[in-house]
Amino acid sequence: MADAAPGLGEFGRIARFFAPLALPGALDLKDDVALIDGPDGDQYVLTTDTIVESIDYFPDDPPFQVAQKLLRVNLSDLAAKGARPFGYLLNTSLPSECGEDWLTAFTAGLAADQKEFGIGLLGGDSTKIPGPTSLTVMAMGRIARCKAVLRRGASNDEIIYVSGSLGDSALGLQVRLGALQGLSATASAYLIDRYRLPQPRLGLGQQLVSVARAMIDISDGLIADLGHLCAASGLGAVIAAEKLPLSQAASEAISANPIFKKAVIGGGDDYELLFTAPADASERVAEAARAAKVTVTAIGRMQSDGGVRLIDAHGSPVKVDLAGYTHF
Amino acid sequence: MADAAPGLGEFGRIARFFAPLALPGALDLKDDVALIDGPDGDQYVLTTDTIVESIDYFPDDPPFQVAQKLLRVNLSDLAAKGARPFGYLLNTSLPSECGEDWLTAFTAGLAADQKEFGIGLLGGDSTKIPGPTSLTVMAMGRIARCKAVLRRGASNDEIIYVSGSLGDSALGLQVRLGALQGLSATASAYLIDRYRLPQPRLGLGQQLVSVARAMIDISDGLIADLGHLCAASGLGAVIAAEKLPLSQAASEAISANPIFKKAVIGGGDDYELLFTAPADASERVAEAARAAKVTVTAIGRMQSDGGVRLIDAHGSPVKVDLAGYTHF
Secondary structure, three states: OOOOOOOOHHHHHHHHHHHHHEOHHHHHHOOOOEEEEOOOOEEEEEEEEEEEEOOOEOOOOOHHHHHHHHHHHHHHHHHOOOOEEEEEEEEEEEOOOOOHHHHHHHHHHHHHHHHHHOOEEEEEEEEEOOOOOEEEEEEEEEEEOOOOOOOOOOOOOOEEEEEOOOOHHHHHHHHHOOOOOOOOHHHHHHHHHHHHOOOOOHHHHHHOOOOOOEEEEOOOOHHHHHHHHHHHHOOEEEEEHHHOOOOHHHHHHHHHOHHHHHHHHHOOOOOOEEEEEOHHHHHHHHHHHHHHOOOEEEEEEEEOOOEEEEEOOOOOEOOOOOOOOOOO | OOOOOOOOHHHHHHHHHHHHHEOHHHHHHOOOOEEEEOOOOEEEEEEEEEEEEOOOEOOOOOHHHHHHHHHHHHHHHHHOOOOEEEEEEEEEEEOOOOOHHHHHHHHHHHHHHHHHHOOEEEEEEEEEOOOOOEEEEEEEEEEEOOOOOOOOOOOOOOEEEEEOOOOHHHHHHHHHHOOOOOOOHHHHHHHHHHHHOOOOOHHHHHHOOOOOOEEEEOOOOHHHHHHHHHHHHOOEEEEEHHHOOOOHHHHHHHHHOHHHHHHHHHOOOOOOEEEEEOHHHHHHHHHHHHHHOOOEEEEEEEEOOOEEEEEOOOOOEOOOOOOOOOOO
16 A cells, blocks of 8 residues: 555565566556456456555544455455455454454444445454554455456557546545645535545446456556556556546535645545546447446546646646655 | 454454354365365465564564565465465565665565475565564465365364474574573574474375365464364364474473473474374375375374363373463
C-alpha cells in the first residue's frame, strides 16, 4: 500500500530487488496480480495487500469496517482483471488491545463481505505484536484462461474510461482529518463513507472481459495509475479535465475548497476501474456499465507520445501538481 | 506463529472466530494448509506464516538468513502434506532502517532458497511501518488430487515416526540467549544453525505420500503437535521417551544442562516431520527415509485413549512439564 524506503521508491525497489525473483505468472511484478493455471480451463488470479493502522485506516475506525476495507482493497485488484472472487487467506498481527470484542466485530465484517462478494476464508496466521495492527489478505479469483484483462495491452487511439466518480475517498480522508470544512452533513457523510468503504467494481470488471483491452484499479490516484497502465503498454495518454466524473459531494467540497481539486486526479484510494477500449466498442462499454449498474465515463484517449497529459476544454495543458498527495 | 490474545488462546480463537468463515478446502482451519483444485488432476496446497522481528528472530540476525527462515517455515508446512513447492507471495512491513543494504541481503537469501527448493516469487506488497519488521509469506505447492497427507487420518495402533532430531532449535535459541553454556564450539554452532535455518523435509514428505496416514510438521513442539495430530484423528498416543532422536550436540547440551531436557518434547521450531504409518509399512517408511537421505525414528504408537502420554524404558509415565516453553 505504501512506500517502504526512500531513494528508489516502491516501484524502483520492486524492479531492482524483486522482479528478478519472479515466476512468469507474476507478469514481471508490473501488474497487481499473478496468474496461475487452475482447473477446468480457468486461471487463478492472485493478489495481496497489507493495511496498517494509522496509515491505511484510523485507530478508531470500527473493526467491522476495517475488515471490509481489508477485503475490498484486495477484491478491487481482482475486479480490475475481470476475475470472479473465490477465497482468501488472512494474516493478522495484533497488539494485545485487540481482544475478543475486537475479533467479534472484525470477523462480523469479514462475514458480511464474504456473503456480499461470494468468497470464503482459506487459512491464515495470527501473530502478537506490540503494534500497530497490521492486516494482510491474499485473495484469489478465477477467470477463463487468457481472458484476464492486464495493465499492458492498450493500443494507440483507444478510449480511456473510468468507473464511478473520482476523488471522493481522498476528500473523505480530508473531512475525517478536519481539513475540509463547510460541507453539508450529507456530503461529509458520503465522502467519509467512500474513504472507509471501497466498492470493488467486480460486476463491471467481469462485464468488461473481452471488451476492455487494458485495465487497472485506481489506488494511487488517476494520474499515477494511468501512468502505470501507459508504461505497461508503452504508450501515453491525454485526459480531458472537464470530463472527469465527480460526485455531487465532491463537487460541493471542491467548490468550497478549490485547493482540494487535485484530489480528483491524485488523491488515491478511489478503487474505481480505469480501462481502455477501441472507439468502436463504445456501445459494448455502455452495455457493460448498464449490466453492472455502474456509471462509466470516457475521459480521454491513448496516444503514442509517452506520459500522461491533462488538457482543459480548450485543449490547453493543465498543470498537474500532485504535491501533498504522495503517500510519503 | 504465535498467540495473539490471552483467554481463548490461538486455537480457541481460530475455532470460535475464524472456522465459521472457512471454505471446505480450508479443512476447518485444523490443518496448516488449504487445498484447492489445480490443473492436470493436481491440487494446490496453500499455507501462510508471518515472522516478526524480536519474536521469531533476533534483530541482528543476518537478513539473508531471515529470508531463508521465512521461506522455510512455510515450506515445512508444504513438506508435511507431501507437496511439491511451486511459488509464493511476499508481504514485507519494514521500518525505515531496512534500506537498500537490507533488501540486497534479504533478496539474496530469497534467491538462494528459490534455487535450492525450486520455487519462485508470484507477487506481494510492501508497507512502511514504525517497526518491528514483519514478514509474511503465502506459499503454494502442488500434489496429485486427494494425495495430500493430512493431520487427520491416523488409525489406532499405527506407528508414530519423527524425522531428524528433536530439540536442536530450542536449544540453539537458549545458546543464542546465553542461557545454555559449557558447550563445545562445534555443538554451539550446530544448535544455533538449527535455530536459524530450518530444514524443510520436502523430499521426505514427497516420499511419504501413500505411505504416511497422518502428518504434521513440528513447529510448536513434539507434544503439542502430536496433540494436534491426535485431536484431528480422534485418538491418543503413547511415546517412548528413550526413543526420541537427539543430535550429538543436543545430547551434549542436555548432559551439561539437564533442565533443558524438555526442549526435546516442547521446544518447538524443530520443523521435523511427525507422521504415522501402519506397522506393516515399516519397510516402506525406511525406504522413503533412505531415498530422502533423512533419518526417521519410530517413537511410539497411536492408541484409542485420548491424550499424549510419554513413558520411560520401564513403561512408567514420564511427567511432562512444558512450563517455560509456551510462546507467551
